[in-house]
Amino acid sequence: MSNQEIKITLPDGSEKVFSNGATAMDVALSISEGLARNVLAAEVNGEVWDANRPITQDATVKLLTWNDEDGKATFWHSSAHLMAEALEALYPGIKFGIGPAIENGYYYDVDFGDKEFDASELEQIEKKMLELAREKNNYERKEVAKQDAIAYFKEKGDEYKLELLDGLEDGSITFYTQGNFTDLCRGPHIPNTGFIKAVKLLNVAGAYWRGDEKRKQLTRIYGITFPKQKELSEFLHNLEEAKKRDHRKLGKELELFTFSEKVGMGLPLWLPKGTRLRERLEGFMRKAQVKAGYDPVVTPHIGHKNLYVTSGHYEKYGEDSFKPIQTPNEGEEFLLKPMNCPHHCEIYNSKPRSYKDLPLRLAEFGTVYRYEQSGELHGLTRVRGFTQDDAHIFCRPDQVKDEFKKVIDLVLYVFSSLGFEDYVAQISLRDPENKQKYIGEDHLWEQAEAAIQEAAVEKGLKTVTELGEAAFYGPKLDFMVKDALGRKWQLGTIQVDYTLPERFKLEYTGSDNQKHRPVMIHRAPFGSLERFVAVLIEHCAGEFPLWLTPDQVAILPISEKYADYAQEVYTALEAADITGFIDHRDEKIGRKIRDAEVKKIPIMLIVGEKEAAEGQVSVRKHGQGDQGSMSVDDFIVYFNKEKSASLGTVPV
Known part of the structure; x- marks a missing residue:
């Protein structure tokens, strides 16, 4: 060659x-x-x-x-430039901040000067974008000397781009031009604007320049584009569906949770039905954990400041923690706990451990507290107090792989029982070119990384590997789940940790009669229980699996004459651990059925003269209609079969 x-x-x-x-x-x-x-x-x-x-x-x-994530990101970043070109054509003299691709689409931060921009103007911008796209102008890359770049934006009068140039080194600066628009940009971009066939500008928000509340507030315009109109139509349909599934809306309609300004922002109040749902989730996990060899523990909601200084959480979460709680003793400070792991380390340290005691698996539904800015709070997905289905496994290095496989079993059991079928496991490893940013010995890292990769292969997981995405204290496995609308959520994580055992001086006596450090595995299949419930609500649109739904059955008497028989049925179901209610309202049966459908009650039992005389119930299923009549005992058998079918198989 x-x-x-x-x-x-x-x-x-x-x-x-x-x-x-x-x-x-x-x-x-x-x-x-x-x-x-x-x-x-x-x-x-x-x-x-x-x-x-x-x-x-x-x-x-x-x-x-378009089928590659990086392909989509390039397409959407190029679309941000196209939007900027359209904006500059329609509003001469405006200035631009940054315009990145995001998970679904892109945005650009814009300074309109003295003009008050209104969302009603988005449609004309869309039309201009499509007009420019049809010109099929190439995205042309040009390397530029820093002094020339500065001169260009000084002449243009764009102080935001000049500020961005301050942080760039000469020799690393590129401009991109398409049509009549030139921007400071690293790229990359699609070949030409003609690839962009469908445009929708979604909404307008305010955004402080560089995220600094002391700087000017710019106008952030969000948009999305597609190479085909059909794909935009599907996206907009899913967007409307997402609004219907919004967990905040359904949480209120289904009477699951609420918030109170008097209690405090970001602190959810679980209502009776939501509490039943939450307790079922916890019971489901507790049962699976006991079978998998976990020991339950309970730790306080607060801890001495020194506990979190030792663990490193004070340094990491100090600014995001609530102010220390001062006791009557001078200088004694406690914190609302931001993590459960330091407490579990102290439980491990409560007595000497032998290699024969390992693995030790400690599990807790522990509530933790982190301060979030009020603007970042969002329903149950971003709160200030949340409960983790936390567990920490203390094991020998040679046990890491087997423990990983067992946790994978548990995570997959959770997914199968709750209808999450589309997921990818992300294996996050060290950056081999930058090992100095990680702690721990190389041979332990190599052993742990190999264990994670082998466990994923042996479990047949669909995986992606990301170099440089490991935590500084160890590699990890994250489960990226797609919901019913194709949105991605990170649910379930398994992390290897060499740091906390070192910080807390955890030890066990090995078979060689010498002291050794255990490896610590963090795992949380739900993650935050609050966030998990929010994702679950939106995934199933509030139609929970039968085993989980708060009200499993609605008993609907045709008239008040059958109230006593309805109560007999209710008592029998209650004894069989089936939850529900009797609709005693003076309404026609059609109205009662419609209302139960709206409330997403899985099963309706209609009782009238025939049912009372024969000791039966007429069964209707939500969304499926009449299932026929059966005795109360036969219904209990029927219900339990339906309930079992909605659960996966508990891992051994």
Whole structure:
């Protein structure tokens, strides 16, 4: 191969030779024109590049399309530039902050000067964006000297870009131009604006420049774009569905939880029905944990400041903690606990441990407190007090893999029992180029990382591996779950920790009669119980599995004459551990059925003259209608079969 040629290695391991300066688009064209039409960007030696950027050395290349996360991110970042071009055309003289891609779409922070921008103007911006997109202007990358970049934005009068330039080094600055718009940007971008076929600007918000409340508030415009109109239509449909499923709305309608300004923002109050749901979740997990060999523990809601100084949580969460609680003793300070793990370390330390005692698995539904800014609070997903289904496993290094596999079993049991079927396990490892930012010995890291990877393979998990995403104290496994609307949530995490055993001087006596440090595994299948309930509500639109739903049965007497028989049925069901209520209202049976449907009651039992005379109930299922008549005893058998079917199999 000559100096004028480069070798390109594709993801399948195949190799191709091209002229020096060839682009990822040339690589795509060498495979097929159809593929080239769909290429948005490329991963070149692990870095995302423009598809038309020249490659001047041997490289591994992965072509990115709309089906790749980095392809979507490039598409949406390019759309932010297109929106900025449309804004500048419609509002000459405006200034721009930053315009990144986000999980679903993009935004741009804009300074409109003295103009009051109104959301009613979004439609004309959308039209202008589509008009510019149809011009199919190329996104052109240009390396710029810092002094030239400064001169450009000084002439333009954009102080925000000048401030961004302050933090950049000469030789690392690039401009991107499409049509009549030029922006300071690292890139990458899609080949041209013609890829953008569908546009929707979603909403407008205020955003302080650089997140500093003392700086000017800019106008943040959120938008999303797609390569096909059909995909935008589907997204907007899901957006409307998400509004219907909003856990704050359903939580109020289903009488699950509430908030009170007198109690305090971000501190949920669980109502009777929500408490039943919450207790069922806790009972479900406790039963599974006992079977899996966990010992339950209970620790206080507060701890001495020195506990969290020792653990490092005071340093990490100090600013996000509530102010220390001062006792009558001078200088004695306690904190509302931000984490349960330091308390569990002290339980481990309460007596000498032998290698024969390990693994030791301690589990607690522990409530923790962290101060969140009021603007960041959001229903149950972002609160100031929340309960974790926390557990800490103290084990020998050679036990890490088996313990990981057992926790994976538990997490998958939770998912199967609650209808979460689409998930990916993210294996987060050290950055091999930056090992100094992690603590612990190399051989322990290598052993733990191998154990996680092997456990995931042996359990048949669909995985992605992220280098550099490990916690500083150890590698971890996070479960990324898609809900019914395709939204991603991080539910369930397993983390290996070498730091806390060191900080708390945890020890066990080995078979060699020497002292050793245990490895600590943190795990929380639910994570935050509050956040988990919020995700579950939105995933199932408030239609919980039968075993979990607060009111499993509504008994609907046709008239007051059958109130006594309805009570007999209720008493029998109560004895069989079936929860529900009798609708005693003086309403027609049709109205009672409709109201029970709205409340998402899984099963309705209608009782009238025939049922009372024959000792039966007429059964209706939510959303499915009449299931026929049966005796109360037969109904209890029927109910228990339905309930069992809604649960997974408890892991051994």
